[in-house]
Amino acid sequence: MRKFFxxxxxxAFKRYGAGKLSHPVEWxxxxxxxxxxxxxxxxxxxxxxxxxxxxxKAAGKLVIDRNSSISALxxxxxxxxxxxxxxxPGIAFYLSDYKQFWGGEFRAxxxxxxxxxxxxxVDLARKIIQDMKRRRQEIREDWFGIEDExx
Amino acid sequence: MNQIEQNxxxxxxxxxxxxxxxxxxxxxxxxxxxxxxxxxxxxxxxxDLMRAILSDENRNTRFHGVTSLSxxxxxxxxxxxxxxxxxxxxxxxxxxxxxxxxxxxxxARRENLAVKKLKPQTA
Numbered sequence: 001m002r003k004f005f006x007x008x009x010x011x012a013f014k015r016y017g018a019g020k021l022s023h024p025v026e027w028x029x030x031x032x033x034x035x036x037x038x039x040x041x042x043x044x045x046x047x048x049x050x051x052x053x054x055x056x057k058a059a060g061k062l063v064i065d066r067n068s069s070i071s072a073l074x075x076x077x078x079x080x081x082x083x084x085x086x087x088x089p090g091i092a093f094y095l096s097d098y099k100q101f102w103g104g105e106f107r108a109x110x111x112x113x114x115x116x117x118x119x120x121x122v123d124l125a126r127k128i129i130q131d132m133k134r135r136r137q138e139i140r141e142d143w144f145g146i147e148d149e150x151x
Numbered sequence: 152m153n154q155i156e157q158n159x160x161x162x163x164x165x166x167x168x169x170x171x172x173x174x175x176x177x178x179x180x181x182x183x184x185x186x187x188x189x190x191x192x193x194x195x196x197x198x199d200l201m202r203a204i205l206s207d208e209n210r211n212t213r214f215h216g217v218t219s220l221s222x223x224x225x226x227x228x229x230x231x232x233x234x235x236x237x238x239x240x241x242x243x244x245x246x247x248x249x250x251x252x253x254x255x256x257x258x259a260r261r262e263n264l265a266v267k268k269l270k271p272q273t274a
Binding site: 042047048049050051053054055061063079091092094095098101141142143144145146 | 184
């Protein structure tokens with residue numbers, strides 16, 4: 001299997017296990033909400049992504065490891081909520097503005113940090129912040145060609 | 152049409168193709184969209200476009216880690232509804248991995264776009 005470049009690892013899994021076991025009601029509720037809103041759901045090992053529809057005017061696709069933590073699903077669910085709030089504008093909308101793209105990622109990571117805070121898990125919070133930094137750099141450089149931090 | 156798209160319409164096709172080698176992912180997405188629009192009226196760009204798409208596939212730039220820019224470019228070509236574009240997409244897909252072909256088919260299905268399959272060549 002080709003290794004996809006993912007936005008981060010599921011650090012919460014190691015300590016809290018699969019979300020479908022640790023938070024079964026919330027897990028089902030989030031998936032149900034996305035599915036009934038037209039999100040296509042695909043379970044794929046080691047992938048954690050909500051991708052808006054390419055063209056827009058429709059919900060996107062959730063690709064997620066069926067054993068991912070509740071924190072990872074909350075992150076992707078946050079992307080879905082924003083995409084829905086934006087009225088499913090399509091990928092061009094997110095790619096036309098760095099702040100738009102990074103802002104969405106930032107808020108999704110905040111959801112994960114909230115989980116770490118609720119559990120008073122400093123180590124998890126540190127790892128999430130490292131992922132945030134890595135993801136921000138990837139978006140700046142690979143997607144928007146911004147190398148200088150002052151830009 | 153956003154500012155980036157507006158700027159691209161002012162460039163000729165050769166300039167757009169050259170730009171693909173130097174731009175970051177977001178710009179490449181819009182360049183591919185523009186090239187897809189031009190493909191119907193400029194079929195002679197086929198070879199260059201194929202090279203560019205395959206080169207992008209090797210870069211492996213994927214939005215949220217899943218769909219590659221080259222897959223998005225092929226979708227843009229299918230959306231034009233042009234027969235030559237359909238054939239072009241079928242040819243390019245041969246170079247993709249089976250899982251990427253499968254993923255691409257699911258993306259096309261979501262947009263009600265048909266993906267042509269080329270018959271295997273016999274000796």
